[in-house]
C-alpha cells in the first residue's frame with residue numbers, strides 16, 4: 001500500500017470511501033474541492049492505494065492551524081481494515097506535522113468509536129477532554145485527544 005498526497009481527481013474515490021461510513025465526517029463535494037484550494041487554512045489530504053492505477057482504500061484530511069494540526073477525518077474501506085492502513089496514514093500525518101515544526105496534533109472523536117480511539121491511543125494520542133453532546137444523529141459526546149510532537 002502506498003501513501004501519497006491526494007489530488008482533486010481523488011475526490012470521487014474519497015467520497016465513495018466516506019459515504020458508507022456512519023462514524024466518518026461527511027463533507028460535500030464542494031468542501032473537498034476547497035480542501036485542495038488555498039482557502040486561508042492549509043490542508044493535507046493523503047490517500048493510501050495499492051498502486052497508482054488502483055482506487056484509494058483509505059484517506060485522511062488534516063488542517064494546519066499553526067503551530068498545530070487538526071486531524072479532521074480518517075477513513076479506511078471496510079474490506080481493508082485491520083491491515084495497518086489507518087496507522088500508516090496517521091503516521092504520515094505525524095511525519096508531515098514534524099516537518100512543519102508543529103507542536104501538536106489534536107482531534108475529536110465519537111465516544112463510542114472504539115476502532116478509531118484505539119488507533120489514536122496506540123499512536124500515542126492522549127485524552128485531553130470531552131465535549132458534551134457534541135455530535136448529533138445520534139447525539140453523543142466527543143472525546144478530545146492530543147499528541148504533543150517531539
Ligand SMILES: CC(C)(COP(=O)(O)OP(=O)(O)OC[C@H]1O[C@@H](n2cnc3c(N)ncnc32)[C@H](O)[C@@H]1OP(=O)(O)O)[C@@H](O)C(=O)NCCC(=O)NCCS
Pocket residue numbers: 021023024025072073074075076077080081082083084085086087088109113114115116118119120122
Ligand atoms: C478507524 C479506522 C480508520 C482504522 O483504520 P484501520 O486501517 O482498520 O486501522 P489499522 O489497521 O491501522 O489499526 C491500527 C490499530 O488500531 C486499533 N484498531 C483498529 N481497528 C480496531 C477495531 N475495530 N477494534 C479495536 N482496535 C482497533 C488496533 O490497535 C490496531 O492495531 P492491531 O490491528 O495491530 O491490533 C477505520 O476503522 C475506519 O475507517 N473507521 C470508520 C471511519 C471512522 O470512524 N473514522 C474516524 C473518525 S473520522
